[in-house]
Amino acid sequence: MSNRITPRSEDFPRWYQDVCQAGDLAENAPVRGCMVIKPNGYGLWENIQAPLDRMFKETGHENAYFPLFIPKSFLDREADHVEGFSPELAIVTHGGGKELEEPLVVRPTSETMIGHMWSKWIQSHRDLPMLLNQWANVVRWEMRPRLFLRTTEFLWQEGHTAHATAEEAEEETLRMLDIYERVCTEYLAIPVYKGPKSRAETFPGANCTYCVEAIMQDGKALQMGTSHNLGQNFAKAFDIQFQDVDGERKLAWTTSWGVSTRLVGAVVMAHGDDKGLVLPPRVAPVQVVLVPIFRKEEERAAVIAEASGIVERLKQAGVRAKLDDREQLKPGAKFFEWEKKGVPVRLELGPRDLADKQVVCVRRDDGSKTPLPILGIEAALGDLLDEIQKSLFTRAAERTRAQTSRAGSMEEFERMLQEPGGFVAAPWDGTDESELAIKERTKATIRIVLDEEAPEGACILSGKPAKRMALFARSY
């Protein structure tokens, strides 16, 4: 296990791998494409789950759990869905020592299983809206796995809702997209663009897929979350009908939406630096670490006592604080370790600080070092953590602005994809063909179709009159 972190400028993908390892986030599992999420990575995921779960519940959703295994025949019922997912499926053929009569699919997503159950549960308009969410693992066979970003098994939440009208389904789809935006910006400190995907990038079986997209430090886009308006496609495939107030039987309108452990990878790539992880305070498993410093044994007791007291008071005040009192490690080694792990604030307390009734406070995001009075440290650190959170967002927002440009021609487009990189808005004729041709030529795909009807200018590819502005980027 090498301790060196490859600089970002040298090799960004390698830097990412190094930081995931140095930050103790995750490792590749002995099963190809799967990962082991270590405590620091899982703690981060728990802190992403908490606000999501709270917001889902505040908007009327309830958690439920549907089976891991889905009969293969269920997927076949929705043509686009089965076509989209077939190449990625893991198949169980034997169970309990016998070959199964019908092979079971390990869920890649649960629209089909939930559609099947809803056809029984939903009978009347009184059963609507049906607002469910599930925290689960899913499996999509991955040929080019990368920790958190693309793994054969990943953890996620999948929301599934059914509504009486098309309007309500569309409102729900957008409401959940807004929640994803809030979690990205307010918790992960990552600014996002949001909007609809092009038809080519739409979820298999959806009428429309909306997404939130962010730019990473290497200028590539990362899809952070998606929210799908499924129209009546799954209601038709699974016969989800209800008797409406007017007495008529109607097909329901459904939605689904999800974010995954990929968001952990987003945090790494949006904020990390050449020293390792840089975690936003609101999702950091440890927000403040206190490293006691002493040379002589007689200094030890007083320093440790004060340090324990400070950490205890911080915990009481709701700060996720930790005292690093390991005896076998020197302070320098501890600094190095917590730096790699991205802990937002490090406090140092030595005999001299003790005499001065202060601690030395070191920010992970900018490396600045300032003394802080022990008296009232809870409030001061609360403020500091807020400030760091804001500062990380501001930095990411400035980077996003600098890496968003607008091209009027293919020449400009290709130049801007190189420099500044990131997102390039360009007029597009609205056809799959042009989108595909642009992708083949530049490796950039449409991340979001911008909300500008009939823009000026001509499609950068075909030269035909533009139908839409689209936000292109090379992406993960």
Added chain:
Amino acid sequence: MSNRITPRSEDFPRWYQDVCQAGDLAENAPVRGCMVIKPNGYGLWENIQAPLDRMFKETGHENAYFPLFIPKSFLDREADHVEGFSPELAIVTHGGGKELEEPLVVRPTSETMIGHMWSKWIQSHRDLPMLLNQWANVVRWEMRPRLFLRTTEFLWQEGHTAHATAEEAEEETLRMLDIYERVCTEYLAIPVYKGPKSRAETFPGANCTYCVEAIMQDGKALQMGTSHNLGQNFAKAFDIQFQDVDGERKLAWTTSWGVSTRLVGAVVMAHGDDKGLVLPPRVAPVQVVLVPIFRKEEERAAVIAEASGIVERLKQAGVRAKLDDREQLKPGAKFFEWEKKGVPVRLELGPRDLADKQVVCVRRDDGSKTPLPILGIEAALGDLLDEIQKSLFTRAAERTRAQTSRAGSMEEFERMLQEPGGFVAAPWDGTDESELAIKERTKATIRIVLDEEAPEGACILSGKPAKRMALFARSY
């Protein structure tokens, strides 16, 4: 969907099925042996998870996540383990459109995968103790499935720890057993017996399995949780070695421990009655439901306004309260529904109550109905919920005492298994043969080996001098 709940006295297993359905806890999935956990059932599970997760973290454990798939060869490394689990495995043979070179097992438990990772992570005594927990789904093919009690897929937590000494591993095994006991008694209001299993009932690969066992209303025992001292068995199989303080390389000592969604079934069978679920307040998803009552439209606004205010104040006070203001249902239908769902307290508020500045308060556990002043209702309901929690525990404890007896001979033993049923303590010669013969003759198994060395009397089966007292029962 029939609304009738079969009385317990008529057919207990049928009653159980009916209550799970009427209480909206879960349903059988279209995949044999699997279940769909509905919001009321999942909410109950979340309220069981929360105190467990808190207690795990308070005792120094961290959450992590290991892959769903395990190479078949990993299981083969521990002889007892593979023998125990082979008949229950689900096997993935195809992934990403191709047949796999090595079949993957869907994890039945994760000792082997974690053992493999630990052989890399654990190098020095400084890496110990390693204290991990995982919340996950596992799959054990089930021939006679029953909702929550035995399902092919179930949700659980599995704790895994590694230690430098045998003593520490044993301490950990017992510490976690104590946490299980606390959650059962303090949260589920279910008294338990705890202690070691006999050799025949030990986890495949463990040196010793400890468990907590409880008695259900039909007199059958349910294993609520297990904690295994794995000795050095998995350390040998996976080469988990560390350099100790004395410089020598040594094998680690490991433990594992788990509880599952089976605990939801335990709550049903320990407390439910012929009207449906009866939920202990500390784990009930809804603790208090308020049903507004009015005949005339002009009464409506005032009743709803006061009802909303009460529910809001209860929520502020930390009570999981719900206002049932559905317009299409009569109050009687609402009472019936919440009764089936086991909500501990129902409040009724009508125009007359409003005038009297009170609500009518109905307890689910004993059906008692008393008026409660609206002023100060938060504190009064907090006390009432505590009282209900205690009362459910007391009732279950009395039943457990009444259904625990002591037999000196096989004749007595068989009579007591009939009446009073439940647990029967009896002298045992300590052999697998006698245990098996008793099981074949009476269907009762050793649930726990009691902590009484060399008891008086002779083994009820063999007549040989008893080595141990054992607690027998018919069980789930």
